[in-house]
Amino acid sequence: MPPAARALHFASLGSGSKGNATLVSDGETHLLIDCGFGLRDTERRLARLGLHPKQLAAVLVTHEHGDHIGGVGALARRHGMPVYLTPGTWLSGRLKEVPRHEWITPQAMLAIGGIEIMPVTVPHDAREPVQFHLSAHGRRLGVVTDLGHPSAHVIQAFAGCDALILECNHDRQMLADGPYPPRLKRRVGGDWGHLSNPQAATLLAGVGLDRLQRIVCSHLSEHNNRPELALEALVPLLDGDESRLVVAAQDQGLDWQTIR
Ligand SMILES: [Zn+2]
Ligand SMILES: [Zn+2]
Numbered sequence: 001m002p003p004a005a006r007a008l009h010f011a012s013l014g015s016g017s018k019g020n021a022t023l024v025s026d027g028e029t030h031l032l033i034d035c036g037f038g039l040r041d042t043e044r045r046l047a048r049l050g051l052h053p054k055q056l057a058a059v060l061v062t063h064e065h066g067d068h069i070g071g072v073g074a075l076a077r078r079h080g081m082p083v084y085l086t087p088g089t090w091l092s093g094r095l096k097e098v099p100r101h102e103w104i105t106p107q108a109m110l111a112i113g114g115i116e117i118m119p120v121t122v123p124h125d126a127r128e129p130v131q132f133h134l135s136a137h138g139r140r141l142g143v144v145t146d147l148g149h150p151s152a153h154v155i156q157a158f159a160g161c162d163a164l165i166l167e168c169n170h171d172r173q174m175l176a177d178g179p180y181p182p183r184l185k186r187r188v189g190g191d192w193g194h195l196s197n198p199q200a201a202t203l204l205a206g207v208g209l210d211r212l213q214r215i216v217c218s219h220l221s222e223h224n225n226r227p228e229l230a231l232e233a234l235v236p237l238l239d240g241d242e243s244r245l246v247v248a249a250q251d252q253g254l255d256w257q258t259i260r
Pocket of ligand 2: 124126
């Protein structure tokens with residue numbers, strides 16, 4: 001069921017180092033943010049959420065890492081929707097020919113249908129990475145994964161959201177003890193890599209929880225994190241209202257969430 005109600009809706013096709021894709025909808029316009037899955041897999045995951053690819057108004061790309069851009073080209077060539085990305089992401093060469101692409105300028109608002117989108121620069125080891133603050137029907141969603149630390153710019157940009165898709169990439173001890181080679185451990189744990197669970201908690205406290213109806217733990221590392229460790233880091237901030245907190249999984253993603 002693609003949601004029809006006039007509200008802000010979102011869902012995840014899947015989240016983690018093997019592929020990411022997020023749906024955002026105002027009930028009429030449906031956008032896909034990133035696509036790290038193969039064409040058939042993406043079509044199957046969209047169908048699970050009640051959508052056909054032809055119903056997507058656009059695909060927005062955050063950055064050129066394969067778990068975000070890997071499936072974008074095939075999807076756009078097969079189904080013809082425009083791809084929005086920064087010049088830096090385009091210049092990475094990771095996206096081959098697509099029928100139409102449009103530039104994203106960081107910190108400059110754009111609108112697609114009734115959805116307003118603010119691309120926000122994040123500290124991550126890609127050419128010109130952004131994440132997105134989206135609004136529709138007076139409700140605000142922050143999508144903030146793939147960043148090495150909760151910078152002041154990011155905290156300010158995502159303050160006061162009604163829902164937040166938040167990277168909880170790794171537990172520091174599991175990363176230190178885990179199977180990654182030392183260079184990769186330094187990259188993931190560094191200031192231009194990915195957020196640890198306590199860093200996610202710092203970001204969450206910084207943006208404020210007063211309006212937050214839904215917090216989605218996302219981009220969990222298969223090797224270096226467990227859902228219960230991510231939840232454990234965030235629960236102390238929730239004043240006992242843990243029902244606001246959910247996890248987006250690599251295989252199952254997350255079903256439609258509606259913010260009114
Ligand atoms: Zn990623
Ligand atoms: Zn990345």
